[in-house]
Amino acid sequence: MKMSGGVEWALHCCVVLTSVEEPVPATRLAELHDVSASYLAKQLQALSRAGLVRSVQGKAGGYVLTREPASITVLDVVEAVDGPDQAFTCTEIRQRGPLATPAESCAVPCAIARAMTGADAAWRAALRAVSIADLVQNVRSDSGPGAMAGISAWLSAPDA
Helix, strand or coil, X not given: CCCCHHHHHHHHHHHHHCCCCCCEXXXXXXXXXXXXXXXXXXXXXXXXXXXXXXXXXXXXXXXXXXXXXXXXXXXXXXXXXXXXXXXXXXXXXXXXXXXXCCHHHCCCCCHHHHHHHHHHHHHHHHHHCCEHHHHHHHHHHHHCCCHHHHHHHHHHCCXX
């Protein structure tokens, strides 16, 4: 399964937004991650359309999570950014060519379609099983207990 780079950016933003109580401007999030502000803004807009973040207008505006981190899954973010479509689309190739299987003999999906559908379901189940809160806990485990506090302090500091 290939995902866009926007998924990675969006997941990182969701994780760091758990460390602050005030809205964080998209430009500040882009600066933190050293990524394109305009491209990141598109990912944040996708998260907003999906109801995962909310945009707050005004001088102290920016983005905030709309739900508890434990209730936002990695799959929610992936589908917000890349869409909900399955990675594999069966075109019934078995019904083409000189040895085509007649349509009436194709009452069930072929073995390839079944395998790909099963793989997609397993992938989605794995992503659905991990929440933003789980990722935050993993960041703390990987980077130490002060990592999220450091991110919070940096995001909350006045712009340099």
